[in-house]
Amino acid sequence: MTAVDPAGAGPDGSARDRLQRPPAEIRYAEELAALRASDTDPRPPGWQLSLRAARRFVVGDEERGVSRKFVGDTALVERALVALATNRGLMLVGEPGTAKSLLSELIAAAVAGDSTLVVQGGAATTEDHIKYSWNYALLVSEGPSERALVPAPMLKGMAEGRLVRFEEITRCPLEVQDSLLSLLSERVLAVPELDGPAGMVFARQGFNVIATANTRDRGVNEMSAALKRRFTFETVFPIPDLDTELALVEAESTALLRRSGVPVAPDRDVLTVLVTVFRELRSGTTGDGASADRLSSVMSTAEAVSVAHAVGVRGWFLRGGPGDAADLVTCLAGTAAKDSPEDLARLRRYLEQRAASRGGAPWKALHAARHLLAG
Amino acid sequence: MSVTYLGVRHHSPACARLVARTIERLRPAHVLVEGPADLDGRLDELLLGHEPPVAVFSHYRDDERSATSWTPLCAYSPEWIALTRGRAAGAEVRFIDLPAWHPAFAGRANRYADAELRYAEATARLRHRFGVDSTDALWDRMIETDPDAPDLAERLEAYFDAIRGDTEADPSDRAREAYMAEWIRAALAAAGDRPVLVVTGGFHRPALRRLVETGGGGARDRDAAARGGARAGVEAAGPDTDAGAGTDAEAGEAGTGAGAAVVAAAEARPGPGAGAAAEARPGAGAGGAGRGAAVWPAVPAPPEGALSGSFLVPYSFRQLDSFAGYESGMPSPAYHQWLWEDGPEAAGRRLVRTVAGRLRNRGHPVSTAALVAAGASAAALAALRGHPVPGRLDLLDSLAGALVTEALDEPLPWTRRGPLRAGSHPAVVEMVAACCGDRVGRLHPDTPVPPLVHDVAGRLAALGLDGTAPVTLRLTAPDGLERSRVLHRLRVLGVPGYERTAGPADGTDPVVEERWEPRPGAGREAALVEAGAYGARLDDAALVALGDRARAAADDCGALAAVLFDTVVCGATHLAGPLVTRLRAGLASASAPGPLGSALATALGLWRHDRVYGVARDPLLAAAVDTAVTRLLWLVEGTAPGGRGPSGGPDRTRLRALVAVRDALLHAAPLLSVSREAAADVFRRVAADPAAAPDLRGAAFGLVRVLSHPPRPGAGAEPGVADAVRAVAAPAVLGDWLAGLFAVAREELADGDGHTGDGRAGEGHAGDGGTGAGGGTLVGVLDELVVAMSGTDFLIALPALREAFAWFPPVERERIAARLIERRGLRGSARALLRTTADPLDLARARTLEDHVSRTLDGLGLGAAG
DSSP states (O other): OOOOOHHHHOOOHHHHHHSSSOOHHHHTHHHHHHHHHHOOSOOOTTOSSOHHHHHHHHHOBGGGTBOOOOOSOHHHHHHHHHHHHTTOEEEEEESTTSSHHHHHHHHHHHHHSOOOOEEEOOTTOOHHHHSEEEOHHHHHHHOSOTTTEEEOHHHHHHHHTOEEEEETGGGSOHHHHHTHHHHHHTOEEEOTTSOGGGGEEEOOTTOEEEEEEEGGGTTTSOOOHHHHHTEEEEEEOOOSSHHHHHHHHHHHHHHHHHHTTOOSOOOHHHHHHHHHHHHHHHHSBOTTSOBOOOOSSOOOHHHHHHHHHHHHHHIIIIISSOOOHHHHHHHHIIIIITTOHHHHHHHHHIIIIIHHHSOSHHHHHHHHTGGGOOO | OEEEEEEEOTTOHHHHHHHHHHHHHHOOSEEEEEEEGGGGGGHHHHTSOOBSOEEEEEEEEOSSOEEEEEEEEOTTOHHHHHHHHHHHTTOEEEEEEOOTTSGGGTTOSBTTSOGGGGOHHHHHHHHHHHTOSSHHHHHIIIIITOTTOTTHHHHHHHHHHHHHTTOOOOHHHHHHHHHHHHHHHHHHHHHTTSEEEEEEETTTHHHHHHHHHHTOSOHHHHHHHTTTTOBOOOOOOOTTSOTTHHHHSOOOGGGOOGGGGGSTTOOOOOOSSTTOOOOOOOOOOSSOTTOOSOOOOOOOBOOTTOEEEEEEEEOBHHHHHHOOGGGOOSSOHHHHHHHHHHHHHHHHHHHHHHHHHHHHHTTOOOOHHHHHHHHHHHHHHHHHHTOSSOOHHHHHHHHHHHHOOSOOSSOOGGGSSSSOOTTOOHHHHHHHHHHHOOOBOBOOTTSOOOHHHHHHHHHHHHTTOOSSSOEEEETTSHHHHHHHHHHHHHHHTTOTTOOEEESOOSTTOOOOEEEEOOOOOTTHHHHHHHHGGGOSSHHHHHHHHHHHHHHHHTTOHHHHHHHHHHHHHTTOGGGOHHHHHHHHHHHHTOOOHHHHHHHHHHHHHHHHHOOSSSOTTOHHHHHHHHHHHHHHHHHHHTTOOSSOHHHHOOOHHHHHHHHHHHHHHHHOGGGOSSOHHHHHHHHHHHHTOTTSOHHHHHHHHHHHHHHTSSOOTTOOOOOOHHHHHHHTOOHHHHHHHHHHHHHHHHHHHHHHHIIIIITSTTOGGGOOSGGGTTTOOHHHHHHHHHHHSOHHHHHHHHHHHHHHHTTSOHHHHHHHHHHHHHHTTOOOOHHHHHOOSSOHHHHHHHHHHHHHHHHHHHHTTOOTTO
16 A cells, blocks of 8 residues: 555645645645544545545534535435445436535545546546556567556555546546446556556455546547446435535635635625525426426526625625625626527526516516616 | 333334234234224224225314315224224224314324424434434334334334434324323223233334333323314214214204214313313223223314314225325335235235336336346345345345446435425336335225215205206306306216216306216216315315326416316305415416416406406405516516517517516506516516527516506606507517517507507607607507518518507507608508408418519519519
8 A cells, every 4th residue: 555644744834824725635634633533433445544434524523523515415425435335336426516526525535535637538548547658668668567667546556555536537538438347346557557466456445436527528438338337326416405405605705705814704695695696597397396498508506606606705805795686686797698699598587487487575676776787 | 000101103114013013922912003083983883894094084163274085094004903903902002193173283294104204304314323324224224124123112112213303293292192091090000910011103102101100191291182173072972983983973053064963973062161171971992891890082073163074985005105205205105005915025025026017018118137137136235234135225226326327317216204305217217116016005995985976065065966867057147157156066076977068168168168077987986985085075175186287287377278168157156275376386387387377367357357267356266366476577587488589570478478567567457476576577587688589578578567557656757659560670670579569569659659649740850759769659650661671571570560450450550551641641541451352361472472573574684674
């Protein structure tokens, strides 16, 4: 095992602050260490924590001072952990902005103590990024040798028994995706250029894959049935209830605003309207059961947070107060409509007809500000 | 003197086992069960030996409200076990809760819904503390997966104490608890030193204990319980009342029909002093033990003039599973039945086997490897969650993980409450169906028939309909209408043999005669017994059946319109409380403007003009009109599909829908929640939207003019029609636009043209103000545009133009033709101009062909000029 134990030898607090976004095992190093110390339940081979402790790390446990990091179904986290423990790959699918990557990072940090073995899928991803490539200077001078081999995350993970995260797997071309097939079923990676035992890298206990895929990409690079069979699929859904989502948006946007130098907290009424608008345009139904239009652009909680942030910034730096309904309408156009005129039309209709029929001052203000919708 | 309180969850096998064990151990003198106390005299009827699931169906109606509700009992219901095993052990068993008609149950259709779900905050606190997503998951974890745990009673106590905590129950629950406490105190007094067992929902348990120990829940609470017109001072049911007698008695009071007689065999005798304790003898307990001079609480009687009753109906697992939202109890009845019969391991095996079998029957591949994987992960999930054996959620979770290899469109249904949503994965649907099962209960043959059967027989006899001979009814005659309604209600209930062979098809059909040819249908009696679950009276039952149909119709406007019309022909519109809500919900989510428009037109027509069914100005229709108009405005402004684009041609059904909206806005404005100005704003935006379909824009343009006539003071002048036409003069869109305009605003344009001076021959383009401001009259401008078109353009525009002018009746078309002749300074017959020697489209085709030939000749240098 060459993996650095981030809890033990992690950077000190000041170094952590200098990082723009430290990985989960550094952000929550104390919690992980405490959980590991008090963990008495049996651990699956190669795991840093037992299943129960890993669950506790992800969904939180107030009594033990573990914070809640993933606001979603506990059952989903349990199923995900069990899938990994039964040596099936885990595939997290869902709409963009549903915290799939965060969940994969948290699980990797809990299970393997390390969330940094990441393959970022994309149109340009090749097998080299997944398995291994060569240090060409050495390769030319010495020929193929273990020294000249540059391992990619999958080879590292297998050799060291660690969890590998494969982000946006369906963005990769099909033939690249299928290079995972033998890795996941045979649990061995062949390096035909090397002779002897070095030519076959067998996966150690603890190796597994967490992949994420976006349902918006469905059909772009449809996964093969063979590969699908090697994964347990878990669909991550947007937060089901308004109050939880509102609390999350409020907490996250307040933190972001503070970092942007805005001292006033966002207005609760404006946030409520914002989150309600997002939920209704996302689900295509209004609170009273009438159907609205789903927007084709992503109306995720993450986008709601960024709109709330933008609203707060506008309000403070333009007027010196919290953001109001007019700021909200202005910022909505950029997020909700993006470059789609249809979405803009849908949004306009929503503001014209739905906002008008709602009771309450915040909705009236939203309706009154509808003409600010650009485009 | 000791009392044991068992707080249970309704429909929980683990609790049922605990009840059985406790009865075995205690051998109590009295078993008191949460259930309608007005049924105490008829427990023999309940214990005849039915095959569960069965339900006590209760109905109630007074001048203000009507309600129906069920008390479902299955083989593993703790209440059922308390009744059957208690009776077998020689105890006196009794229901001790308020009757179903009591205002404390207003708005509740399922007596055994989980009470705690009405207190979302309390359950949320508990879920949060244990880190689970749903109450069901928590319940499984604590209770159901370990039904034989020796400390089960303590666990239940802890569970419900945590939920109830210091939650303040609502007044209805407090009233019920105060009433139940009275019975417990009475039983304690009667039992002497022998044990008493109380089986109620766990949510009530802490309160009951407190009330009994402190002696609370006295007169003040009871007054609250009796609020809503219930009169105390009633002699409770005597043991000598024959179980069946109640149903056989004829209802005397108010001539309301046989149903009234089933008032729980409790003879209502309004007494002078409310709350006065009345003497009652204990129910017909098998052992007859403990028959002391106990003073049992009075069973509240329904207010005078109200109609209520309860009777047994067969029930099914499907109904048990279908309660949604806070109405729900334990889901997955079939699984719980297996759990009750064979214990958790066997139930789990059976669940997996059933799911795999169902999926394979449907051609869904279920590999052995997948089942092995599911088994492994179920065991791992159970270990992670701390279950001794895999429970229902462990099994379902693991099966979903192994069998679903794609993204889900809807969350797994067992992770949240509510009915299965459309779009759920087919494998998941099969899993839920396997857990639900299709068992249907059966009543013992000696069970008294439901009052509906008597009601129907009475009505048919009174109206001289023996149900065998064909009849022709004139709806305009009062007795004809009454008979038609009765027959329609039977038809709506699905009673075989009642078929109408002729009559009005919908609300706008000008037929006033109906012909019915009833046949002596097989199974008519059985169907009526089954329909008895819908209500005690024919009109109530038909209404409930219509409500079910409305729910099933969802957002299908055609089906909703049919339900609406059936409600009208059943003469039930004034009773249709819950139906209104469902209709509104359905119409409010409709997606196709055409069918919605025809539903609106029918409802509006009946609301305005009906003389046959007596539903003019009816609130149900008014609600439908309002919802449909609001929804249509929403759809119109959206990018509604259908009939778009130049090639599609105008969408006639959509235009008719807009005509219906116009009529509603003009003639039924007081019904609508949307103001005329707001509607005009919508249409103004649509008219100006270049992306909208041309026919829609034309119609919107016309509607703006119609709706702002007379113009609002201070409003800007609407754009002139001539300018607007010039803006859409492209041959591919002109006809569509005009079709929209003529569909909704033909009369206004005809009038406008009249006073803008088109009558003065040849001066159409003089531009003398009025509607033609800024560029001539409509006919004039159109004439200009069409004359200026090239031959090819004209051929493109022709079909849609013809369709546009088809909205004018022949007389008006003739008038337009006359104007065209006048414009050219000619004389001649306008009628002749409209009559061509052949079909104009044939002429157009001929011209196309000629054009093509001459172009080809020109191309080859063989042109006529050559």
